[in-house]
Amino acid sequence: MDYLENAEEAAFRMGVRAWLAENAPKDWRARYPTEDDLARLHREWQRTLYDGGYVGLSWPVDYGGRGLSATYEAILNDELGKADTPRISFHNYLGRAIFTYGTEAQKQRFLPPMLRGEIQWCQGFSEPGAGSDLASLRTSAVLDGDHYVVNGQKMWTSGAQHADWCILLVRTDRDAPKHKGITCLLAPVNQPGITVRPIHISDGSPETCEMFFDDVRVPVTQRIGDPGAGWRIAMTVLAFERGPADVGLIATFQTALAKLETYAEERAIDRDPQIRQAIARTYVIGEVLRLNVVEQLSLRNAGRPPGPDGSVARLLLTQAEQALRSLEFRLRAADAVSGRAPDVLANYLRSRTISIFGGTSEIQKNILAGQVLGLPR
Ligand SMILES: Cc1cc2nc3c(=O)[nH]c(=O)nc-3n(C[C@H](O)[C@H](O)[C@H](O)COP(=O)(O)OP(=O)(O)OC[C@H]3O[C@@H](n4cnc5c(N)ncnc54)[C@H](O)[C@@H]3O)c2cc1C
Incomplete structure (x- = not known):
């Protein structure tokens, strides 16, 4: 997404990168092995990010945010993905419900502690x-x-x-x-x-x-x-959940695909035309996703709230992650089943859930057909 950035945004990216090099938790998967450990880490990490000024970038200043454009949120997510940090809370889309529909008292009560990671x-x-x-x-x-x-x-x-x-x-x-x-x-x-x-x-x-x-x-x-x-509020939450908030995943995707390419090259399995095609196909889906996210960001910055076309990003994200994890499993099946690389099987199985949560792929296609293309039911 670098080509979108003006001088201020590029400086912000460099600042985030330097800050993460100092502050991002190292080797956290080994140090926080259980689900309970991870839940604790997510809270601590969100608080550290907040103290560094990196949570709620596009939220209004009155509610603990920094009032910046969606591009800053995207740059931050991109750098978080590249630095392979732990995830933080779902505040970006659940918080929308509160600051779009909540009373002033509710906003003051919930939004600042939500950004600080105190309320999950x-x-x-x-x-x-x-x-x-x-x-x-x-x-x-x-x-x-x-x-x-x-x-x-x-x-x-x-x-x-x-x-x-x-x-x-x-x-x-x-x-x-x-x-x-x-x-x-x-x-x-x-x-x-x-x-x-x-x-x-x-x-x-x-x-x-x-x-x-x-x-x-x-x-x-x-x-x-x-x-x-409630229905209107749910649709707002889901529109943000389906939108370019997922952008950090693109960096994670690109890093994982680059590692797989190196793995295939080192073992000369990339000479197999079927493997080459699978790598190329996965790369292309990732690029289409990235360009779609850039387009969505431009629309967001021009003042257009996310709408039903967020389902395109959601479908592309699903295809990209499933193609990546299928490729990984195909290249490293022996490691996966022998237990040498248990995360390969876990990544593959987990990728199957993306076409279900937040609305299944069939439902995303129904939304696009009805609400974007205007096709008859
Ligand atoms: C890992 C995971 C995490 C989740 N997290 C949350 C969460 O935090 N909060 C939450 O509220 N929900 C969550 N969900 C629920 C998720 O949103 C639902 O599972 C999803 O919306 C599908 O609903 P369902 O499971 O009842 O399947 P069903 O709606 O019964 O669908 C079954 C199948 O029929 C297809 N289908 C259904 N209707 C149509 C139609 N009209 N046209 C075409 N095909 C159709 C579906 O695509 C699917 O293949 C999560 C699900 C998973 C798997």
Whole structure:
């Protein structure tokens, strides 16, 4: 993305790079081996980044951000990816819900500690019978004085076992059309009536969770937006989740692909035309993704909020990551199955989940067909 940068942005990139060389945790995968260790590291790392002035770059200054353009966020993500740092919280897209729809009191209460890494969130949208068809969700919230009483089950709530708060979609009006009867609440995860059970995904990690709600009381002051506004809020969150916020992954992708090319060259397996084609195909998908992200950034800087065309980036990201990890597995299958490189198998299995979370690839294509291309249903 360097060719987008003006002198100030280029100087910012150099500053980030120098700062990361001093401050980024080294050898962190070995030093923080368990999920609990990693959750602790993510909080600590976010706080270090925040203290360095590198969290919430594009957020309003009033809420702890720096009010910079989306390009700065992209440069930072690019450098974080290149430096292979731990990840930080999902604040960029969950925070949008609060600063777009929250009251002033809610913004002051949640946004600054969210940036500092003191509040970790999880996203309680999907349910056993409501994934692609999210508007069918059934978890209910009934008003009782100045509280909602929540009952039901959420499914696939990633990171819930380490989260402090959950952004929750609930049904508050059973008689309204299904998209209109949904409301958005913020609930602390550690409170009476909430049970969190981790789900181990195909690579064995407890990546995501089931959440059960039994008569959980949530104050009305923790409702985001009006009653019935939950669908609109969810679509804002998902549009940001599908957008160029993922840009740091491009640097990770490019580094991983370069390593695989070297691996193939050193063993002369790159003379096999099928391997050469697979490397070239993976490279091309990565380049198309990068150019799409650059285009999305330009649109964002011109003031256009993310919309349904974010699904293009999401599909490209899925294709790029799955092509990369398939290639890695193909080149290093012996290492993977013999246990010499367990991360190769884990990366491959994990890449299969990208076409599911945040909306499946089929749903992304439906969005593009209906909302971008205007095709009939
Ligand atoms: C690792 C992981 C992490 C996740 N994290 C979260 C999270 O943090 N918070 C959260 O709320 N959710 C999360 N999810 C849930 C995710 O958003 C849903 O799994 C996803 O939306 C699909 O819903 P579903 O699993 O109910 O499958 P279904 O909706 O039942 O879909 C099953 C299949 O049918 C296809 N299909 C369904 N409807 C259509 C249609 N109209 N047209 C064409 N094909 C269709 C789908 O593409 C899919 O292949 C996560 C999921 C995974 C796997």
